[in-house]
Amino acid sequence: MAYRAEYIWIDGTEPSALIRSKTKILQDGEEPGLWGFDGSSTNQAPGSNSDCVLQPVYQVYDPIRGGEDVLVLCEVLIPDTMEPHPTNHRAACREVAEKYADQDMWFGMEQEYTFFKSGRPLGWPEQGVFYPAPQGPYYCGVGATEIAGREIVEAHTTACMKAGLMISGTNAEVMLGQWEFQIGPLGPVEIGDQMWIGRYLLYLIAESFGVDASISAKPIKGDWNGAGCHTNFSTNAMREDYDAIIKACEAMGAPGVPEEHLDGYGHGYEERLTGLHETAHYSQFRYGVSDRGASIRIPWQVAQDKKGYVEDRRPNANIDPYVVARLITSTVCSALA
Ligand code: ADP
Ligand code: MN
Ligand code: MN
Ligand code: MN
Numbered sequence: 001m002a003y004r005a006e007y008i009w010i011d012g013t014e015p016s017a018l019i020r021s022k023t024k025i026l027q028d029g030e031e032p033g034l035w036g037f038d039g040s041s042t043n044q045a046p047g048s049n050s051d052c053v054l055q056p057v058y059q060v061y062d063p064i065r066g067g068e069d070v071l072v073l074c075e076v077l078i079p080d081t082m083e084p085h086p087t088n089h090r091a092a093c094r095e096v097a098e099k100y101a102d103q104d105m106w107f108g109m110e111q112e113y114t115f116f117k118s119g120r121p122l123g124w125p126e127q128g129v130f131y132p133a134p135q136g137p138y139y140c141g142v143g144a145t146e147i148a149g150r151e152i153v154e155a156h157t158t159a160c161m162k163a164g165l166m167i168s169g170t171n172a173e174v175m176l177g178q179w180e181f182q183i184g185p186l187g188p189v190e191i192g193d194q195m196w197i198g199r200y201l202l203y204l205i206a207e208s209f210g211v212d213a214s215i216s217a218k219p220i221k222g223d224w225n226g227a228g229c230h231t232n233f234s235t236n237a238m239r240e241d242y243d244a245i246i247k248a249c250e251a252m253g254a255p256g257v258p259e260e261h262l263d264g265y266g267h268g269y270e271e272r273l274t275g276l277h278e279t280a281h282y283s284q285f286r287y288g289v290s291d292r293g294a295s296i297r298i299p300w301q302v303a304q305d306k307k308g309y310v311e312d313r314r315p316n317a318n319i320d321p322y323v324v325a326r327l328i329t330s331t332v333c334s335a336l337a
Pocket of ligand 3: 112
């Protein structure tokens with residue numbers, strides 16, 4: 001029987017890319033091959049030379065449609081050269097991942113996001129005063145006063161599991177209507193592939209509830225938590241030895257390195273990394289054990305075991321995971337080589 005392949009790609013929208021997708025019907029036994037789209041409608045090509053190429057790179061079972069249907073993540077190529085489009089960062093990540101493959105870098109990313117309905121975070125008052133009660137009871141909350149959107153989160157988690165993603169957990173966040181899911185641990189390219197599919201499923205499922213899932217880094221100004229994408233990482237040496245953990249932290253804080261990393265840690269990090277709301281100010285680099293006000297946190301258990309991983313708390317919710325995984329792999333693996 002014919003089946004559906006949903007071709008998914010990352011567009012060229014600034015300052016943060018959007019996900020695009022379209023459906024291809026394939027005949028029984030036919031594999032998803034190269035396809036094309038109108039790059040002039042996705043900020044990826046001029047109207048006069050508008051075609052871009054979709055190259056399938058990662059495929060999973062489609063947990064929404066079921067049956068034989070699949071989700072196909074694609075890299076965008078420029079047709080004239082068949083080179084990766086400059087808005088797509090997977091190829092550069094793959095290059096660095098291959099260079100340091102012997103260090104077996106693992107990543108676990110914590111994707112925070114905020115549900116919106118009719119221009120307000122989900123669960124926020126629909127009439128009168130705009131704001132709900134201040135932050136406090138919402139993080140990992142239970143109950144209708146504390147929680148909004150759990151049915152969407154549950155549907156998304158089930159979908160990720162059915163698709164075979166390495167989703168490792170979910171939780172309600174500090175701001176009402178804000179949530180998180182975690183993917184990993186996975187290699188530098190694989191974490192990006194699965195994060196983008198995880199986001200695609202989130203948007204699609206929220207859409208079916210008439211809700212928008214936003215990865216804006218500071219969705220509400222003022223005394224409300226921003227949304228990050230804490231990035232946990234370890235090399236084989238870090239998983240064995242505390243010296244490697246410290247060496248990795250030092251490399252991340254070497255002169256010029258924090259600035260280079262922040263450049264790829266998502267649009268609007270200055271608004272989120274204020275030094276308040278469990279962040280370190282973007283102008284200061286610091287690492288520490290159990291320190292949620294540090295740039296990099298060494299988890300308590302890791303300090304105890306004298307091995308494991310660390311958490312870079314700076315990446316924004318709106319990062320391109322391929323860019324962050326490339327930067328960290330390059331900095332840490334060159335220092336530990
Ligand atoms: P937090 O306490 O910061 O909220 P989470 O439980 O939300 O942490 O996320 C921790 C993430 O770290 C998970 O995605 C998990 O898969 C990942 N992780 C665990 N061990 C490692 C490791 N050795 N290397 C890289 N990532 C890891
Ligand atoms: Mn978390
Ligand atoms: Mn969180
Ligand atoms: Mn965290």
